[in-house]
Amino acid sequence: MQSKLKQIVLILLVVLSASCSKKVAGLKAFPEEEIKEGYTKATVVYSTVDGCNWLLQIENEKKVEPINLKEEFKKDKLKVWIKYVIKKGAVGICMAGEIVTLTEIELR
Numbered sequence: 001m002q003s004k005l006k007q008i009v010l011i012l013l014v015v016l017s018a019s020c021s022k023k024v025a026g027l028k029a030f031p032e033e034e035i036k037e038g039y040t041k042a043t044v045v046y047s048t049v050d051g052c053n054w055l056l057q058i059e060n061e062k063k064v065e066p067i068n069l070k071e072e073f074k075k076d077k078l079k080v081w082i083k084y085v086i087k088k089g090a091v092g093i094c095m096a097g098e099i100v101t102l103t104e105i106e107l108r
Contacts (some may be wrong), residue, residue, distance in 0.1 A: 039081035041108065044069070046076040051093030056082060056100075063097035070105070079108040 041059035054074050055063045064084065073080060083104040090099035 036081050036106070039083055039104070039106070042080050042082045044073055044075060044078040044080060046074075047094070047096060049094065049096065052096055053094075055094070055096055056080075056084075064100045065092050065094050065097050066100050066102050068102050073105055081106045081108055 042056040042064075043059070045055045045057050045063070047053065047055050052065070054069050055065055056069075057063050064086075066084070067087065067090075081104075082102055084100040084102050087099045087101055092099050
């Protein structure tokens, strides 16, 4: 009797844990945003401050001023993945953040 009860409890635990996964219309659940190795999360921001135009808000950090943001990414509040290099010694008119050269950019 006791082994039968253990089997039932084990089956219930398996069923409950399987039913807790998030599924939408039969699709396998993934984290909200997949982490892309070597990339940084950022949001494109349009600035109305004189001398500024397009900035990148690094998630939970600072703003940076890209010198080579492509036209197709110039959309306010656009979420992107970026890789960048800080241009040492570069000073911009905007003064909102470090000047950077984007080495890669992708939509999030």
